[in-house]
Amino acid sequence: MTRFVKLSIAILTAMVGWILYFISGFVTRDTKKIVFGTHTGTFSGNVKALYLDESYKKDAIKIFIYRNENIKASLEALDGKPLYFSYLSFKGIYHTLTAGTFVYSSYASDINYWLSKNAKLFNVWHGTPLKKIERDVTTGFYSIRNKYEFLFKYIYPHLFVRPNQLLVCSEYEKACFKTAFDVSNEAFVEAFPPRLNTLKEDYINEINKNFIIYAPTWRDDSSFQFYKNCDLNALNEVMEQKGLTFLIKPHPSDKMKHLDKKYSHIKLAPLSEDFYVLVKKAKLAVTDYSSVMFDCMYCNIPVVLFCPDLKSYMLNSRDFYCDIKELPFPLMESGNDFIRILNNNFTACNSDKFLPYKNTLT
Template sequence: MALKNIISQVYRKLFNLIAIMCPVRKHVVLFEAFNGKMPTDNPLYVYQALQAAHPDWHLVWGVKRQLLAEAKRRYPQMTIIPRFSLQWLWVAPVAEFWVLNARLPYWLRKNSKTTYIQTWHGTPLKRLGIDIPNVSMPGTDTEQYRQNFTTESRRWDYLIAPNQFSKDIFRRAFDFHNQFLDYGYPRNDRLVNQAKDPQALAAIKQKIIGHKTGKVILYAPTWRDDYFIRKGMYKMNLPFSLSKVVNALGKDDVLIIRPHYLVAESINIHGFEAQVKVCVDEDIDDLYLISDLLITDYSSVMFDYAILNRPMLFYPYDLAHYQGDIRGFYFDYDKVPGPVVTNELDFVSALEQFLSQGNYPAYAAKMTAFRQQFTTWEKGTASERVVALMEAEANKKAVKVTEPS
């Protein structure tokens, strides 16, 4: 353990020394998502737009070592390196740009010439950053957590905001004082653009559910701590009977369950495979695009799905248990744009109402207000605008500007 700590300290000092002493490497961009998980979310869509515009730029993904083989299998065209490796050490401190959607370690020093674009990863539902009144995490306390958060946010040169609601919260919760990019989210460009493309939708639908022509219902609940059984073992019990739900569906309708990847294998759909699919590897945007109804609970997926202006059903079956958390939400849960049901009987009834009517007319006004608050910045051009910003930053660094005399 002592040797491991020594190696870690040497690595940190070497990283920061390189960041201080070395110039940035032109057109080198480091991408990361969720602290080194798979290439995904907003950074992935910025990557795709930048790769298309500038195939000559050197774009590098940092991924956790244990995910490296799978990441390279999924994205063979990408340059992917292990996070916190020697390779990463020679890229991260001298990259011209960082494009990330989560925090970096507090000890890490940014090169003064590196431009750090923080995309973040969603409209906030639960409290975050310095707005969290009490932090209970191993190895830290509330004061230290807040200090680490503000240390990180001061490194961000730009922060993407998906809407004014998020911008106001980010400014306070992150103690952020640099420049916001009021672009909407790059990951949502597809929801704006492909939702209008019948051929694209048909191709996605064919890939995921085959030749089914009925309605597609997407169930995407939030992660719950009680999914944990013991180290390495997680289990999710569906809060409804699959037989009752399938009985309510038409023969060509499909229920897609989108669980957290840790519990995917614990979901038993035996006997219902013809109309029920568990989709954990598919892009969540693809599932949004082909779905006619979203069923969720406290998940922030509601904000992205609202871009499509399609109905939502809210099934917080453990509402009483979460009342304390809900009081800590930024958003008033009473304003969700769809029916709220808390037991299986009402859930199946609300599902049957949608299947017969295709909508929830009584919630039209709530949906309009919800979309006005959360989706008006989504124009389908966020990725392009981030690339344009990066081009401008690169040109600004390359050309010495002289003031007119």
């Protein structure tokens, strides 16, 4: 589907959507009902953690509104009797219209922006950013929506709405989010990332760490393919010698091909797999510009950065909130150097600049 066709569909959707948004403002909302939703095809992150946490808003009715069959399958596998409905179902629409609070991982459209008028919007953003996000993006394709905000805010209003509350997990993150979301200090909710509440302890207790997890972020220009930037035959040989599997876990928005053929010790994880479940069994986490580097640092999981396209990424995709070379992780820009460093023993790294808050949400 071309971008022109997508834009045309979005304009038609917005014409109907604004009417629905206006009507939704007349519905009485239940302050003790919370609807949850996530922007990707995976049941994961802060939204999952808060939805499942019985101590979080324990007096509220918590309902998950799903937009993807993979998420539905994950919800069906849960113990107990969780409440969840499709965003297009009658019950899903009803609960979305009557919920007092929306809890989402990116935008109110994770649930349904057009039915959100007068609801309290709580954005529990999915990660601590290195790359610039939202209103701070000035390079690459996604800078266009900021340049023409006067137009796009009517076609894609969910991209520009300011949340009533915004979860922040550190002083560094707060500084990033203040400009990215253009919110006042009163909007910030300070807490340790709910998605990581048990990860540190789980990682320590896991005995069978038998793989290296590689979690590259997606590129705005869809330019990166792992197999074109690393000698996978050599990598496979190193993994075989170490008795490990190199597990590639792409970003949920990444549609690029990362393997050119099958390998005995290099595997591709399904997009629907939860990174936070997988990383518990990893001896090492490898990423590039993804927020998972900070998640691993918070939980004392060793990290290596593999950034063979560093210059082009900063030119064609995103700039950074801080100098990537000042981060406390080993940084490799060539495939050969990256493979060589995998023979080393790794320890977790930390930095006072990025220390997270210690309190948890209740």
